[in-house]
Amino acid sequence: MDTITVQEMAASVGTERLSDWVEVTQAMIDTFAEATGDHQYIHVDPESAAQTPFGGTIAHGFLSLSLMPMLAARTGAPNIQGAKMGVNYGGNKVRFVTPVRSGKRVRGRFELLKFIERKPGVWEQVQLYTLEIEDEPKPALIAEWVALIYV
Template identity: 65%
Template sequence: MAVTISERASQVGTTLVSDWVTVDQNMIDAFANATGDHQFIHVDKDRAAQTPFGGTIAHGFLTLSLMPMLAERTPGLAIDGVRMGVNYGGNRVRFLTPVRSGARVRGHFKLLDLTEKRPGQWQQTTEFTVEIEGEEKPALVAEWLSQLFV
């Protein structure tokens, strides 16, 4: 269910959580091919098994790039009337725990601020955390800015 922009602005401090998504080797390989980052810890199962990771892991930037997919799978995060949303940048990104191939992750979206910059143009600041199923520490924590046009 979508909310209005003013309803969303009143939710500062609220955290919404996505459904789980599996990060499998096919996803990791596709990201490696798209970015040209074929470091062995991501794509070579045998060599990666010899590292402290014990197998292949997702790229940190792959984990960060899951933000739109996880947002789409987060009940209550959609805002009615948004014509366009664009990334504005990040204030902070920290990669804390590697995501092993086959792991399930979900996003936590905490609204930190939503301010109207111009009529119909809103700036949203969100703390985005990626939880790994069964892990104590998250994969990453980012403070992300986006512009929403209504």
């Protein structure tokens, strides 16, 4: 994996990176339900969920959002020279557009919107995260996400 300076990262604002496809399995959905305590039938009961407009179980919206770090790591984005750590700072906007049905494949599209030095050694990174669903016209979600990078 390539390594770039913070100045090179700042100069790359506007670039996009795409992850590979990942299947959202029922096992993944069930594990997320266990971890969060969200056992709503549309997520964990295939028979009952089949009777809904979704036609089967769907992933939790927060599961779709939580795929962001894994998918970002699968884009081949370069490491930042001297970075000690990166932490989530929050989201400016999050919209859940289309449910992800169990068994569908998704991928992350990441556009770097902003990369500025907030104070010495602390850089703010804002990315547009779009979770695309294979063979679906609309994305699962769109989020503007903020991270702090410490160098």
